[in-house]
Amino acid sequence: MNASAKSGGDVALSLAGVDKIYAPTAERPVHAVKALDLDVRKGEIVALLGSSGCGKTSTLRMIAGFEAVTRGSITLAGRRIEHLAPARRGVAMAFEGYSLYPPLTVRDNIAFALKGAKINARDADKAVREVAALVEIEPILDRYPSSISGGQQQRASLARALVRPADLYLLDEPMGQLEPRLRALLRGRLKQLLGERGMTSIFVTHDQTEANALADRVAVMEGGVLQQLANQTELKERPANLFVATFIGEPPMNVFDAKVEVGERVRFAVENGPRLDFSANEFSESARREIAKRARVVIGVRPHDLRLNSGSNEARVVSNQWLGDQSHLALDVAGKLMVAVAFSEMGASRRDNLRYDVPAAKLHVFDADDGKAVSHGAAAA
Ligand SMILES: Nc1ncnc2c1ncn2[C@@H]1O[C@H](COP(=O)(O)OP(=O)(O)OP(=O)(O)O)[C@@H](O)[C@H]1O
Ligand SMILES: [Mg+2]
Secondary structure (H helix, E strand, O other): OOHHHHOOOOEEEEEEEEEEEEOOOOOOOEEEEEEEEEEEEOOOEEEEEOOOOOOHHHHHHHHHOOOOOOEEEEEEOOEEOOOOOHHHOOEEEEOOOOOOOOOOOHHHHHHHOOOOOOOOHHHHHHHHHHHHHHOOOHHHOOOOHHHOOHHHHHHHHHHHHHHOOOOEEEEEOOOOOOOHHHHHHHHHHHHHHHHHHOOOEEEEEOOHHHHHHHOOEEEEEEOOEEEEEEOHHHHHHOOOEHHHHHHOOOOOOEEEEEEEEEOOEEEEEOOOOOEEEEEHHHOOHHHHHHHHOOOEEEEEEOHHHOEEEEEEEEEEEEEEEEOOOOEEEEEEEOOEEEEEEEOOOOOOOOOOEEEEEOOHHHOEEEEOOOOEEEEEOOEEO
């Protein structure tokens, strides 16, 4: 990451109010991307994370120019680009389906991306070899796409996108086909390359670890809507809504419907479940005020944040797994499973009762109707 991205510097790419509706005149149009506002800073790496069909590829294809925007504007490096042909946008893209040219060797596929880049043949050849080494495909440079594996095609496609000079790099699941070790190796190299050259990029992944490891910020999408764009710590500690809260983090956040009362104390009651009773001063005034507007909320606590063998709530142990460095416990709470993680070996066995506590500082509160965050720990959302 370069200095300007760190300090929140210049915006390289800006999407404003972008919509994508496929088959708008059909009986059932598909509203794939909805009112998308997205700013990516110069030199920044943004991961696009979300479940299948949430609109990730549609977003990248609109930026690259392979799909028209239905509404909205796209600005890159100070130029409005949404009406320009793909070749004139200054965007390099590695496609989800690789789309290599079958009649060309891997080498020529990669080199083809340099046509028009005004560099001499020797430099072009050097650039191709360097990027091929980076993604570990040097031995297959003279083969044709039809004779190499899916993982090799994927890396050839990635190399072809990376070799070009461009204002923006779009990588659609660039390492999805690769086995875990190669993936981890390439992730490190890719991060170094993008960082060293200050290459502004957006990459799609389904893998949270990959998103966290590679990106400066993560954009979480669902149902065509950007849910939150934030760094990894914010997404964990200050999720904007219930979707992000339960989507980000492994194992996922535990959530329960609860009644709430705010007075001298702040009390949450889960039906047939725990009562959480806090002194009012464990919450800021604005958090108390926000919580007090509601009679019902959704409360959430991450598995790592539960305190075990402490407090006055008890739950029956459903399972207890020691993973070698941490214990994962499933507890029966209000007829649901609540997962707790402890970084020591827990002695509890199935059907034991275990005491647990939720520290106020680790409690997340969400609106029961729209799922928007109300408070995180002591602070209002
Ligand atoms: N050409 C098209 N015509 C009609 N609908 C489409 C078209 N392309 C995509 N869609 C629909 O738009 C929605 C978003 O698709 P998109 O490919 O952007 O999802 P995605 O987030 O990339 O999913 P995945 O993780 O599976 O790749 C889906 O409902 C999909 O079926
Ligand atoms: Mg996709």
